[in-house]
Amino acid sequence: MRKQTSIFQNIDWLTVSLYLVLMFIGWISIYAAVYNEEHSSILDISQNYGKQLLWIGGSLMIAIVVLIIDARFYDAFAYLIYGLMILFLIAALFLSRDVKGAHAWIEIGAFKLQPAEFAKFATALALAKYLSLLEIKIEKIQTKIISSLIVTLPAAIILLQNDTGSALVFGSFIFVLYREGLSQNVLIIGFFAALLFVIALMVDKIILLQIIAALAAVSVLLMRKTRKNIVTIMLLAVASAAVVMSVSYVYEKALQPHQKQRIDVLLGKQTDLKGAGYNVNQSLIAIGSGGISGKGFLQGTQTKFDFVPEQSTDFIFCTIGEEWGFIGSFILILLYLGLLYRILFIAERQKSAFTRVYAYGVASIIFFHVMVNIGMAIGLLPVIGIPLPFISYGGSSLWSFTILLFILIRLDSYRTFVLR
């Protein structure tokens, strides 16, 4: 084995560059979003953009630390890190103060940490560790159960913290399981169940049940030759009916009023522009007003006049859309797509199953965040408050994404030393 001479050896510089570019875009976007003449210095640490610079500095140091640590450490201590994070999550549940109805923050002096952010990479590590064990076969029911437990445990605690958005992120691990051999039917069924859920919210229950029955009947008629198909169709029809029937229950009972409202707004059932629909509408106006080339840096009016709330955190994409227009949004989405492709490429070049699974975890988490955050800003998804990776204002989010990504970079730089 060669002796490692530098921590920067074998590093995937393309990923690092994408990371730095995204972080820079985030910083200047936060500056643009909360810019005011009284605090016009981008380094003013009394403002969010000044603070973000501190977070960025911290991130770079964290990145270096992550790279210095021996790659085998992450493999060896994956479960320990996971266990510690679970303890943190539980602690947050009891120690935190109520912030906008969520118990998600631990305060250490002036510092506020959101353990849910850090639980993501921990879960990715634990899942990678588990699935990379030699004796593991995804086809085994036991494997499926344990894998889902690893993912759902932190998600459940985060749900208890009343932070639905962060809990949903853990759903993205389904891509990892799929890549490791889970039947594609799981993906398809999941997709159709979600689709059916949305349709059931919009269409009357009775009508929908009749449509399902009719579709089932037609399918049975067409495929009456094979008995197996008929059984499958019947099962699907019954399952669909169950989803439809459960929708009104989930919608009325399980969802909280604000979540219900957000779904109503998305479905166009409610157009309360001053209430729940306000954010989305303002966000769309801001993005739409950007046009092709945008209004230019610091020239945005919509995002600066406090029309768009949470503009430096969850709705940061508005500022980009308004000031840089379609070209800016296009470039940003391409940057994300590039990063995702690069991570998938890294994943596939690994000999180590651990690194591959972890890489898919990283890609899934980043993808989910990007999908939900931008989808919400452009009115395609209900308002779910999760940050845009590397861009949104906030220390916990930026640091946790940095750790998530740099562990992968570290593992990847070690790939030539791995035999299996």
Next chain:
Amino acid sequence: MNPNSRIVIAGIFTVVLLIYLIRLFYVQVLNEQYKLSANNNVIRYVTDYPARGLIYDRKGELMVFNEAVYDLMVIPRQVKELDTTEFCRLADISKEEFIRRMQKAKKFSRFKSSIFEKQIPPEQYALLQEKLYKFNGFYVLPRTLRKYPTKSAAHALGYIGEVDEKLIAKDPYYQMGDYIGISGIEQSYEKELRGKRGVRIVMVDVHNREKGSFEDGKYDSVSVAGEDIMLTLDAKLQAYAETLMQNKAGGIAAIEPQTGEILAILSSPTYDPNIMVGKARNKNYALLSTDPYKSLFNRAMMAYYPPGSTFKLASALSAVNEHIVGPGTSYPHSFVVGSKSVKCHPHPPIALEGSIQYSCNPYFCNVFRSFVDNKKYGTSENGYRVWREYIMSFGVGKKIGVDMPHELPGLLPAPEFYDKIYGKGRWKASTIYSLGIGQGELGITPLQMANITAVIANRGYYYTPHIVKAISGKPNTTRNLSEKHSSKVAPESFTVVIDGMQKVVEAGTARVARFGNTVICGKTGTAQNPHGKDHSLFVGFAPRENPKIAVAVMVENSGFGATWAAPIASLMMELYLTDTITRPDLEKRIMEGDLLKDYPLPGTKIKIAPPAKRDSVWQETEQPVVLTENKKQN
């Protein structure tokens, strides 16, 4: 491992982000709906304030309308460099004031609009409007001010003001900048008058000009104007009564007996309601609230006056109904309590009818004693209790339920009150006899006096006095106005008392009140007052059959009832019934009479006198209850 899974995952990532790109292309490039960029437009939420309901009198004469004014608003964040000198000239403020207001606005919010200058009159607005394009961040918001063309009925109409934080916390309907009725019917009919606020979403270009509504007004809500109200007031009668009462203090209420509709209600001194609007309101309010004559105090509904001799009517009716006295009952021409006696001026021997005509004090002290100490009630306490129930059935000693705020119940002590002072079972009619002639611990508002008169005019019942006849052209159903309140006195008991009232005007104390052929029934009163001259009172109704108007007039510190109150009531009746005035000399004397010079000014403490020992004759007693301001005017 699925061989294709890596491609499927990459495919999903790609497809989702591709969909987003398409959506973004649609939102940012294709769709004009969000296209505000060309002019750097900004969206502005403009509150569309509803026009407050108009108020008419019973004949349709306009009494309250809205005049357009403009609030100059500022959004500090949008303010760019401007020609301060020109701006200050247009807004008519000093440069220091400009700086102060900008700082205040910035302190409130840099992004939200705040009011820079309130209620700019239309002429100034015209000048400002032309140049407004030069001043980014400033815009005007149309508002309204109340205007009162008849300049009368200030207390009844009340006034409006802007809501404060306390009110907003109490009623979530209100937002900063909203108007709310603070007194009078502006307050009691606030819900009907205020209308419904709307909001317009407009686009404003970089030159501060409105470029039309956002998405063709799809999200706008239109304001709904408040409902118009028709009052029961007769504006002409109201204004006339106010003129008669000028330079006098007191209260008047006139009611249409058959319906309970208030034809006129006023408190004097009054003020021109037009001074209580706009920028001058605070200054004028401060002036009025320190006014020694208490112009803001609504005497018609809040002042407790001893009703004096006018109260003999209710007292007589109760006794007749209980068969304690009859038309033929007579008493010795004095009322003796211990060593003291109540005496009267000389007049021929009289029975009940004559006692009213001549307003004989000993007679009514005796009637009161016959009632309260009557054996059929067992004790004097029980006798008093029955008597009190009779009086209360005329609407005394309780709130009548008029549809105006701040009505006070008046004062009619419960037996327990006297138990406390004298001890249980240790008082009887001779202890509290002055009640029988409308003195003592009695406090009645002019509105209640008018209501008693309406009960007599109706021979036994009243409808709740009210001031709003119709809302949006439909009869007022917001209050229970159709319930007939019967007094405990049966209709047949009224005849003898009404006969006496007719004699009062024809040949008794109120001959001055006669006019034309109208049969007027009335009763004068001269209530004792320790703080100055006696109060002058008159209650009456006309015509005797099928009465159209019942009036109570109270003139403070003016002497005999026949001197001031009776002529005022009579002139009002004449104007209302015949629409002409046949006695210009009388009218002139009343209008020119200045009684305020005798008014007890501050320093003279006005309060309810402590219940004195009643062993002195009534002429010498301390007289109670004159004027108490029981509620803070707000």
